[in-house]
């Protein structure tokens with residue numbers, strides 16, 4: 299997965315290993331787009347999953363008329379009630395976490411959700427079961443979902459944004475971030491900070507780029523959907539040439555145009571950073587899929603050559619095959635102590651890196667286990683047996699701490 303920008307790498311890791319993902323960034327950084335791309339990278343549901351997904355749909359009166367073929371993607375609004383999110387009512391009804399069973403639960407504006415509902419996610423994240431107790435009745439619903447969450451870096455959304463100043467007092471930033479509790483965050487393996495996209499990512503490759511207008515009025519005329527107020531356009535992540543020169547290119551952005559995701563529009567920069575052997579023409583995912591399990595190593599190596607949607611899907615699928623061959627159907631996100639010792643022994647430099655991080659960042663024991671799971675997935679994406687120091691370093695980078703204000 300060399301040459302992949304951090305956001306896409308995080309997405310591939312989440313999809314391959316079933317890891318929870320938190321995206322932190324200002325409005326327009328592509329958080330929602332990234333989260334919504336997650337289901338398309340996941341492997342198709344197993345027969346067992348399809349039966350479970352169908353049962354849930356039937357229970358809420360939305361039987362698809364056969365076995366469900368797609369994983370659900372649920373994106374409840376932050377005003378959703380506790381019962382709506384977790385389940386409840388009389389008679390007890392399943393909540394969003396059950397409707398997301400076998401698929402993805404996307405919580406945008408994470409800190410805006412009810413605190414008690416967020417806390418109630420902790421148990422299902424570990425057990426895959428939602429327990430609804432009411433008036434002496436106790437009902438269990440399936441709730442094995444993959445969590446994708448997004449939040450702004452601060453209440454106004456522009457902390458760390460070079461173009462729009464953040465006016466939030468540090469105490470408010472602190473309070474905002476504290477609404478998402480440490481114990482819940484500890485259960486989210488991947489945390490990525492995103493920057494707003496810049497023009498290179500917004501203009502598809504191969505098309506001559508128009509000069510960047512400075513005047514807000516000119517910018518409005520450039521807008522494909524004219525009439526938007528200038529401040530809103532700033533908020534959607536456009537940068538001026540001066541901004542670009544000053545800010546340089548930071549990792550962790552994704553093309554704001556959904557189609558560009560598949561075209562690999564941000565592959566320009568990736569190509570420059572790729573070692574020469576990775577510049578070979580991309581093999582399409584269909585070719586990699588057709589190669590079957592026996593050639594999964596090859597599929598993975600081919601997939602590493604590109605960062606477009608097809609290449610990511612091929613890499614994810616090859617990594618999943620490695621997991622299944624090693625440990626059965628359970629993805630790396632669900633590996634426990636003994637399995638981690640067996641399949642993710644940290645040795646040498648990898649061990650040192652993690653120990654340093656424990657000292658410097660005060661990582662909990664749970665956080666270290668989480669790092670090992672992510673490092674295992676990175677190694678699987680690389681087609682590598684042992685977890686290397688580079689995998690450990692990348693796992694640490696994919697757990698970007700939410701810096702104190």
Ligand SMILES: [Zn+2]
Nearest residue numbers: 452454464466
């Ligand atoms: Zn702010």
